[in-house]
Structure formats: structure tokens, C-alpha cells
Amino acid sequence: MRRTLILLLVGLLGIAIGSPKVRAQEEPTVPVARIKYDGGGDWYSDEQSLVELFAFARQHTLLDVARKEEVVELTTDKLFTYPYLYLTGHGNVTFSAAEADRLRRYLLQGGFLHIDDNYGLEEHIRPELEKVFPDKKLVEVPFD
Template sequence: MIFSLKKSNTFFLTPIALAIFCIQFTVAQDLAILKYKGGGDWYSNPTALPNLIKFCNETIATKMNEKPETVEVGSTDIFQYPLLHMTGHGNVFFSDDEAQNLRNYLISGGFLHIDDNYGMKQYVVKELKKVFPNQELKELPSSHEIFKTAFAFPKGLPKIHEHDGKRPQALGLFYENRLVLVFTVESDLGDGWEDQEVHNDPEETRLKALQMGANIVKYAFEN
């Protein structure tokens, strides 16, 4: 049996399924938008991912679909994608079953990038405790591989938008020494990925955001 049934319409992965999905991750090369509950605008920055995907396809030889799909946290559809992207401004809520599904995804080879579009941090930190109860987010040092996989960022995560004027941070969660999640805060990469006329960012700023995004994509696909 690949799935074990706990409640109606809720499945948990057996070791066989985990192996199958790990194989899928090695051959699939695409990303999806993660839809969550709680009222936060998971759908914000509509032009961001298409622009990032186009940039990655042109610069780091990916072959991603330029129209990313949307998947829900509690769905087994998330296992079709080696990389999930999550963003928004407000509340985030994971049910226990959704948290377990996301945990299974991450420990079986998946990767989640959460980009704070402003106002997510307090909710994300709380909900991630459901996913990894015994872990705390840790800031990645500027020497981490994710800052140099394709483009060099010797000072770490670039600052794209001011927000509260604090320094940008890339916070990570690890499972068995593998980085499975990056939460970017006080940077707002997604705003930098959007069409230029949305935020009127200088081209140099947008390029930094796209390059850092490409680093995250490349890291997720290769690790």
C-alpha cells in the first residue's frame, strides 16, 4: 500500500510512497504556488513567478512551465513539484493534517521557499512549529551555498524593499542536515520579480532579486 488512511480524504505517505516521490523529484523540474488557509493573500504578486521562471529558463538552463500551477498544502499534488513557493502579507494557518502532509513532502525531498511579502513572519513561525515541532528557524550564513549556486551574493540575501528598514535575512529549516525550507524576510524578492511597472524598481534591484531567486531554484533542484 502506498498511502495509509487516517481520516476521510486524508492520506499519509508510507515509506514506499516516499521513495516514489523522491524519484519524481529527481526527474521533475518545475515549481508551484502553495495555497494556504488563514485569510492571507497567497495569490499576491501575480507576475512574480512567471518572470522568475522565464529568467531561470534563460540563465540557468531550466525548462519550467512559465505558468506555474497552484497546489494546496493538504493535497498530495505537492509531491509532483520539487519546489513550492509561498508568499503573502497576512495570516497563515495549517491544520494538523496539512502540517503532516507538508512535513512528508519536505522530508521526502521537497523544498519550500517562503517569501514574506510583508506581515507574514509571526504567522509563519507559529505554523512551522506544527511541521517541525522541535526545530527553530536558523539564519543562513552568507557563506551558505544557496548564495552562490548560480550568482554570487557574498553578503547574503539582497535587500529589495525597505519594509521596516531591518536587514534582510534568509532563515532555514533543516532535516537530517539537508536544508528543506528557506524563509526570506525583510527582502521581498517577489516584489522584485514582478513586472517593472508594478513597483518601479530600478533594473539593478530587479536583477538582484531575479538572480537570488534563480539561486534558490537551482539549489532546490540540485539538493
């Protein structure tokens, strides 16, 4: 009887531990999307950056991070299903008024935007972020 009880408990523990892993492979709790933008700034560049970030996050945290990125445009409602957006490139970025408004709503609702300046992006993204928050000024966050 005792052996049966132990086997039952071990089996239930295996199911409890195994189930989240199976679900994690199908649908991560932290899906990530790369923003596809207009302007010719190579929104699709640096393909490995997110793959490496995902691997690092899975290895060093308990976050159930995506295994591959998705691509989203700021004009789609799917934008609001991603807690983490990634934007990169090395050149011109342009947001329409509608895109800037939607990105503002996304951020004010708690979304996170990771901007990776591949090279040459900063001078182009700053004016676009001013469209997103016209009443705010970009400030450098101190290290302390």
C-alpha cells in the same frame, strides 16, 4: 553519398536538439506550484513574482522551468508531484495538523519550499513552520 550522409546527420541532430524543446513546452521538468493556504493571508498575491523568476531561470540556467505556476493545496496528493513549492502573502497563514504533517513529509522527501514574505508574512509563517517541524528551531543561514 557524402552529401547525403551529412544531410542525414544534420537532420538527426536537428531532431535530437528539437525534441526536448517541444517536450519542454508541453511538460517542464521543473514544475512549480503556489501553495493555497487558509488564514486570509492572500496566498494569491504578487502574481508576477513567479513569472519573473521562471523567465530568469530559463534565461540564465539550463533548467527546464515551468512557464506558468500551478496552485496546490497541502491536503492533495498532487503536492508530491512538485519539486518546488512557493508560498507568499502578507498576513495570516494557518496550517491544520494534517497540512503541517503533509508539508513535513514533502520536505523530508526532498521537496523545496520557497517562502516569499510579500510583507507581514514572517510573524505568521514562523508559528506554522514550528507546527511542521516542532522538534526543530528556525535558524538564520549565514552568508558564508
